[in-house]
Amino acid sequence: MASGSSDGREPYDEEAAGSRRPLELGVRDSASASASDLRSGNIITRHQLGSTKTDTSKRYLEEWHKKQSSTDDVRKSKSGYFTAFGVDLSPDNMAVAIVYFVQGVLGLARLAVSFYLKDDLHLDPAETAVISGFSSLPWLIKPIYGFISDSIPLFGYRRRSYLILSGFLGALSWSLMATVVNSKYGAAFSILLGSLSVAFSDVVVDSMVVERARGESQSTSGSLQSLCWGSSAFGGIVSAYFSGSLVDTYGVRFVFGVTAFLPLMTSAVAVLVNEHRLTPGEHAISVSGSGFVETSTQHIRQLWTSVKQPNIFLPTLFIFFWQATPHSDSAMFFFTTNKLGFTPEFLGRVKLVTSIASLLGVGIYNYFLKAVHLRKIFLVTTIIGSALGMTQVLLVTGLNRQLGISDEWFSIGDSLIITVLGQAAFMPVLVLAAKLCPPGMEATLFATLMSISNAGSVTGGLVGAGLTKLFGVTRESFGNLPLLIIICNLSSLLPLPLLGLLPKETADSDDEETKHS
Secondary structure, three states: OOOOOOOOOOOOOOEOOOOOOOOOOOOOOOOOOOEOOOOOOOOOOOOOOHHHHHHHHHHHHHHHHHHHHHHHHHHHHHOOOOEEOOEEOOHHHHHHHHHHHHHHHHHHHHHHHHHHHHHHOOOOHHHHHHHHHHHOHHHHHHHHHHHHHHHOOEOOEOOHHHHHHHHHHHHHHHHHHHHOOOOHHHHHHHHHHHHHHHHHHHHHHHHHHHHHHOOOOHHHHHHHHHHHHHHHHHHHHHHHHHHHHHHHHHOHHHHHHHHOOOOHHHHHHHHHOOOOOOOHHHHHHHHOHHHHHHHHHHHHHHHHHHHOOHHHHHHHHHHHHHHOOOOOHHHHHHHHHHHOOOOHHHHHHHHHHHHHHHHHHHHHHHHHHOOOOHHHHHHHHHHHHHHHHOHHHHHHHOHHHHOOOOHHHHHHHHHHHHHHHHHHHHHHHHHHHHHHOOOOOHHHHHHHHHHHHHHHHHHHHHHHHHHHHHOOOOOOOOOOHHHHHHHHHHHOOOOHHHHHHOOOOOOOHHHHHHHHO
């Protein structure tokens, strides 16, 4: 992809997105970042910990299902809420959607960060890739945030309070970038804080969505994922064009300053979360010394018991290897800006196209692919994505101009197609992770699964940085860039023999059977 994005597997987690993937420093669009992880929903508040917490969660889950089955038709026709992707936009769902929207709109600073590292700090492609990997570290320890949120309520709240805290932390990180940061170490630290802010808020909304999605069919779970990622993609569209034009007109520091206000939206929407406030007695029980240690130990034991089950461990292993293949994003960013002379304003237009393509990818998955077997989706999208990724070689070698296609138009078209495919390919990762979570362990286990996915993404980025260094690709030397692109794209095919690790059941029929059993 000409713009420097690869396969779109990581949401600005992504994960993710890769994963909602972590924040990346190339021109990768928010479709891949991440998460990178997901959710919406009418939450089932968990008031207790340990065995009491598990029993309470199950009881609320059973009551919610009973209420849902008796009022489903009313909610569909007379709920009074607007719907998006088949999901009611209740206050809870709106809060989750807005948090995801903020993650997407934070892409306003992504180009500014890339140009700041390249032009102000004069870093090479390999160095920018390393800083990107370092800034992604908060996404690798997401289970800790889930455990903190579940076990240590602030001011009586386990969800609202941490959303508010995350918003303020994000505002602080970008304020530092706008004012006092003047070195690569300071930049890495500030970006790390911003990544921590997004990762923590992501875990909070993860717990809300997983509680809603668990036990539902793949189709219903896919609708919830689509709402979340559609919101993120819409946020990316809102910020895309201005991410380049503002850098061109006002400079990177101004963009960082504007971005500092955006995380405060996360703090503001916390009031929409329908959460029961713990009484002083409940609060004391949850954080008391011996009780806290006991429940913590039990929580860790439950997590280990869940993760080591073959039906959870094996699919997770596949997701890790699927995300861990190297990419050449940083090298392509330097090539398009230094060699082809793409301006921030033009790259902003490319980002606008990829943001729209991301939303299109979510829609394609939601309406055409969410009932398709996961193995088939991974197989087809991986093969097609690897083949399309090779088109970057045409841009690097100038063959596109021999075909009568300008660099600009080739870049836009290439980015659009690959982003649509990448987003459609990443959605099943989120659906699969949500489906693997047993009751009582939703937030922590889902965070664990997505952390493993993000670890794969970071691994891929660091391997890509190593290959960039090995092939001698620098800010001025791009002779071996075609070979780097070919190797990175072929490596994406390596996880395909592991497709057998994914669940065998058909898309919805077995889900419905599991739901009713």
